[in-house]
Amino acid sequence: METVIPLVDRLVAHALGITFEDLDPQTVIRVKTRLLDTLGAMAAGHGSQDAPAVLRVAAAWGSGDDAGVPGTSLRLPAAAAAFANSVLARSFDFEPVEADGPEGTRVAAHISGTTVPVALALAELTGASGEELLTALAIGDDITARLAVASGFDVYSGTDNTGTVNALGATLLAARMLGLDAPTAKHALGIAANQLGGTVANIFDAASAFKLPIALAAHTAITSAQLAAAGFTGANDPLEGKHGYFQMYCTDAKPALAGVGLGREFYGDTTIKPWSSCRAAHPSLEACIRLVTEEGVEVEQLQDVSIHITERTLNGFVGARFDPAERRVVAGLFSIHFTAAAGLLHGTVRPEHLTPEAMGDERIAALLERITLIGSLPNSQRLTAEATATLKDGSTRHVRVQYPAGDFASTPLKNSVIEEKFRLNVAFGLPELVERAPRLIELVSGLELAESLEGLFGSLNPTAMITTPIA
Numbered sequence: 001m002e003t004v005i006p007l008v009d010r011l012v013a014h015a016l017g018i019t020f021e022d023l024d025p026q027t028v029i030r031v032k033t034r035l036l037d038t039l040g041a042m043a044a045g046h047g048s049q050d051a052p053a054v055l056r057v058a059a060a061w062g063s064g065d066d067a068g069v070p071g072t073s074l075r076l077p078a079a080a081a082a083f084a085n086s087v088l089a090r091s092f093d094f095e096p097v098e099a100d101g102p103e104g105t106r107v108a109a110h111i112s113g114t115t116v117p118v119a120l121a122l123a124e125l126t127g128a129s130g131e132e133l134l135t136a137l138a139i140g141d142d143i144t145a146r147l148a149v150a151s152g153f154d155v156y157s158g159t160d161n162t163g164t165v166n167a168l169g170a171t172l173l174a175a176r177m178l179g180l181d182a183p184t185a186k187h188a189l190g191i192a193a194n195q196l197g198g199t200v201a202n203i204f205d206a207a208s209a210f211k212l213p214i215a216l217a218a219h220t221a222i223t224s225a226q227l228a229a230a231g232f233t234g235a236n237d238p239l240e241g242k243h244g245y246f247q248m249y250c251t252d253a254k255p256a257l258a259g260v261g262l263g264r265e266f267y268g269d270t271t272i273k274p275w276s277s278c279r280a281a282h283p284s285l286e287a288c289i290r291l292v293t294e295e296g297v298e299v300e301q302l303q304d305v306s307i308h309i310t311e312r313t314l315n316g317f318v319g320a321r322f323d324p325a326e327r328r329v330v331a332g333l334f335s336i337h338f339t340a341a342a343g344l345l346h347g348t349v350r351p352e353h354l355t356p357e358a359m360g361d362e363r364i365a366a367l368l369e370r371i372t373l374i375g376s377l378p379n380s381q382r383l384t385a386e387a388t389a390t391l392k393d394g395s396t397r398h399v400r401v402q403y404p405a406g407d408f409a410s411t412p413l414k415n416s417v418i419e420e421k422f423r424l425n426v427a428f429g430l431p432e433l434v435e436r437a438p439r440l441i442e443l444v445s446g447l448e449l450a451e452s453l454e455g456l457f458g459s460l461n462p463t464a465m466i467t468t469p470i471a
Helices: 007-015 025-045 052-060 080-092 114-124 128-152 163-176 182-195 208-229 246-248 255-259 279-293 311-315 327-334 336-346 360-370 415-429 431-445 454-460
Strands: 098-099 269-273 302-310 372-376 383-389 396-401
Touching: 007 128, 007 163, 007 182, 007 255, 025 080, 025 114, 025 128, 025 415, 052 080, 052 128, 080 114, 080 208, 098 128, 098 415, 114 128, 114 208, 128 163, 128 255, 163 208, 182 208, 255 372, 279 302, 279 383, 279 396, 302 311, 302 336, 311 372, 327 336, 336 360, 336 372, 396 431, 415 431, 431 454
Parallel strands: 302 372
Antiparallel strands: 098 269, 302 383, 383 396
16 A cells, blocks of 8 residues: 655655756746846835835844845844845735646745745855755745645635745745754744734735735744754644644645645746736736727826726725825725726836825826726636726727736746836835846846855845935
């Protein structure tokens, strides 16, 4: 009779045993793309209203020389640095999203916003090479994506999986980078299971706490691995065991799916966002942008715009009408209503369009009055939208977006677009570093050749520069 190896043991062995040579070229390219994009999101995060506060909190947790925060002279313990960088990356909902998995599965996810800060902090702490960083990221992303799709996660369930599967996958990433053996890495996973959580109530209420589950997961990952290394023990099977992850946090889980093709296929976030907003708003946003850029619609001539989406999307957090008087950045990020107006006006939506000042533009308020959301599409078309513009002369223009731009498999962005996004994000959040953007792109592109990451970290953290004040 064949012995069945528990999923937890298979994932631990996977995390500790994979080498760079096991990664296929496409996987390496995807990892480097997600790394660059997340670095850009971290840079843009310095332009967030909350950036000074999170840096003050992280600094108050204690000084240390483990790792830094790009664009500042802060040196922090690894867990604190990962936490701060993760909050920055999440600030404008502009980091990579949506996990793929075995058997063509997909699920809503924000993995890189946890795994990249964890890997960077531990790479500084351990003096990792480029190959070691890329391999750890590939593994952390893969395990997190596999757990996400196996969980049967539904974004409308009320939970936030950035605070659950991210913590589990990133813990095994941390265990690998800290050199834990298999039993100790398994204990680390068991310890992490005590710190899972997150609610999408943050998004419904436009609370800045929406940034925290992904960042608390980063902190959990490193502290769990460190606690295990110090001798703490965890549950025997924190995944499939009684009161483990799948029992406690999932309603329609398929744990076996997480192990399909393990070591042969590597998964992770699939989408590089072209626009700074919730992915669920992208189909409507793209349709509105195309009305202007392809159909020749001039906003001054608009009578009204009807946007057709699924009823489920309409009743979710992105379907609420946006009140321009509030100028709440989080509300704008997760609003089809707002992002459609911004897309019509600017032809894009970037962090600079999500400041309170930009959101208070009277032209945005005027466009919001002309936009109507209609839940008419089948719920199976969650990433489809149609926009119909009626002009003042009575003519109409119509655009249907079957699947929005940014998915690596079906609607990929060109490298030039991804690199321009990175440069603009750096210019927005860390303008003093914008001249270094080409060098940073070059360093990430050739990362597997780097025996040391000192060049990368030095470019991110110029001496004595504090762009974001913490006092």
